[in-house]
Amino acid sequence: DAGVTQSPTHLIKTRGQQVTLRCSPKSGHDTVSWYQQALGQGPQFIFQYYEEEERQRGNFPDRFSGHQFPNYSSELNVNALLLGDSALYLCASSDRLTYEQYFGPGTRLTVT
Amino acid sequence: AQTVTQSQPEMSVQEAETVTLSCTYDTSESDYYLFWYKQPPSRQMILVIRQEAYKQQNATENRFSVNFQKAAKSFSLKISDSQLGDAAMYFCAYRSSGFRDDKIIFGKGTRLHILP
Numbered sequence: 001d002a003g004v005t006q007s008p009t010h011l012i013k014t015r016g017q018q019v020t021l022r023c024s025p026k027s028g029h030d031t032v033s034w035y036q037q038a039l040g041q042g043p044q045f046i047f048q049y050y051e052e053e054e055r056q057r058g059n060f061p062d063r064f065s066g067h068q069f070p071n072y073s074s075e076l077n078v079n080a081l082l083l084g085d086s087a088l089y090l091c092a093s094s095d096r097l098t099y100e101q102y103f104g105p106g107t108r109l110t111v112t
Numbered sequence: 113a114q115t116v117t118q119s120q121p122e123m124s125v126q127e128a129e130t131v132t133l134s135c136t137y138d139t140s141e142s143d144y145y146l147f148w149y150k151q152p153p154s155r156q157m158i159l160v161i162r163q164e165a166y167k168q169q170n171a172t173e174n175r176f177s178v179n180f181q182k183a184a185k186s187f188s189l190k191i192s193d194s195q196l197g198d199a200a201m202y203f204c205a206y207r208s209s210g211f212r213d214d215k216i217i218f219g220k221g222t223r224l225h226i227l228p
Contacts, residue, residue, distance in 0.1 A: 033215065042116075042203050042218030043157070056215055088155060092216075099207075099214050103149075103157035 002027065004093050004104035012110045013081050021076040021107045025093030031055075032074040033101060034066060037088040049074050078109075086111045114139045116206050118219035125194045126227050132179075133189045133222050135204030143209040146180065147216070148189045152200040160202070163187065165209075191224075199226045 005024045013019050025032050031050045035043035045058040049068035068074045072093075078085055088108050092101040115138045125131035137146070148160040163171045163180050170178050175192045191198055204219040 035216075040220075042205075042220050043216075045215040045217070048215060056213065058215065090157060092157075094214070100159075100162075101214075101216060102159075106155045108155075 004091055004102050006089075006091050006104040006107050008107060009105070010108035010110070012112060014112055015081055015083060017081050018077065018079045019081060019109060021078075021089050021091075021109070022073065023076070023091030023093075023104060024073045025091075026102050029093035029095045029102070030072050031094045031096070032068060032072065033092045033094070034074070034076050035090040035092065036060070037090055037106070039087070043090055046076070081111045083111050085109065114141070114144075114206050114208070114217050116204050116217050116219040118204050118222050120222045121220070122223045122225065124225040124227055125191075127194055127196060129194055130190060130192045131194055131224065133191075133202055133204075133224070135187045135189070135219060137185050137187060137204070137206050139185070139206065139208075141208055145207045145209060146178075146187045147205040147207070148176070148178070148187075149203045149205055149218075150198075150200045151203065151221075157203075161189065194226050196226050196228065199224060 007022045033048040034046040037043040047057040048055050052068045063079045065077045088106045090106045091104045094101045117136045144165045146163045150158045150160050161173045177190045179188045201221045203221045206217045
């Protein structure tokens with residue numbers, strides 16, 4: 001049983017560009033949450049998707065958007081990248097039974 | 113809004129010894145969950161231990177145990193018989209028990225070094 005997977009592992013983008021990060025939830029999970037972890041900090045909640053809808057959102061600008069597909073996988077999109085968007089982006093999946101969140105290995109984004 | 117505070121940015125412990133990591137939190141809710149997560153250099157966030165606020169008994173998982181003081185809003189992690197593999201960042205975290213609010217709020221973390 002595969003756990004939460006994320007792609008790519010790392011990538012480098014230039015200021016102003018757009019990026020898409022992908023997440024496949026653990027088998028049996030229908031909810032995906034995204035977190036941003038800046039260097040030396042704890043993860044911060046970006047948003048959560050359930051039934052293909054954004055169910056909850058943290059304090060992040062509209063440049064951060066997402067999508068959930070019918071197979072429960074999810075994408076995180078960031079437009080007009082800033083240097084401050086450089087971080088580890090973590091995806092976590094959960095189900096409606098236990099609400100326990102399982103984390104993926106993350107995508108390291110570097111904006112130059 | 114809920115907050116989680118870890119006041120120890122770094123700690124060191126001798127292998128086989130015991131170490132306690134501190135955490136305090138603030139919330140107006142009466143029912144919630146508290147967690148300790150471990151993040152090794154591989155970056156994978158691993159759940160170490162979980163505590164339900166309505167349970168008075170402190171959670172224990174093998175060498176890991178917590179001291180949950182609800183009135184003081186304190187939630188410390190004790191690691192017994194420390195091993196080299198315990199070296200990692202440790203995050204204290206909070207989650208509401210509400211169905212519509214299950215985001216996790218993390219502290220800034222404590223980096224734990226294990227000295228051989």
